[in-house]
Amino acid sequence: MGRGRVTRPATRPDVVMCPGGPMLLRGDHVVVDDDGVSHATTRPVSAVCRCGKSASKPWCDGTHKVLPPKLRP
Numbered sequence: 001m002g003r004g005r006v007t008r009p010a011t012r013p014d015v016v017m018c019p020g021g022p023m024l025l026r027g028d029h030v031v032v033d034d035d036g037v038s039h040a041t042t043r044p045v046s047a048v049c050r051c052g053k054s055a056s057k058p059w060c061d062g063t064h065k066v067l068p069p070k071l072r073p
C-alpha cells in the first residue's frame with residue numbers, strides 16, 4: 001500500500017467534529033489522554049470529549065449539553 005492512499009470512501013469520514021460537542025471516531029481507534037494513557041475502542045462509533053468536563057474522559061458522557069454555550073467546544 002502506497003503512502004497517502006485513501007482506503008475508505010470520502011462519504012464516510014473516520015472523524016466527525018460535532019459543533020458544541022464531542023469528536024466522533026468511526027472504527028477501531030486508540031485515544032491517548034492528557035496523562036499519556038491509551039484507551040482503545042472497538043465500538044463502531046466512539047465519542048471523544050472535547051469540552052473537558054466529562055466524568056468518563058476521554059469519552060463524552062453528555063455533560064457538554066448542560067454547559068453554557070460559551071463553554072462548549
Ligand code: FES
Nearest residue numbers: 049050051060064
Ligand atoms: S464533549 Fe461531551 S462531555 Fe465533553
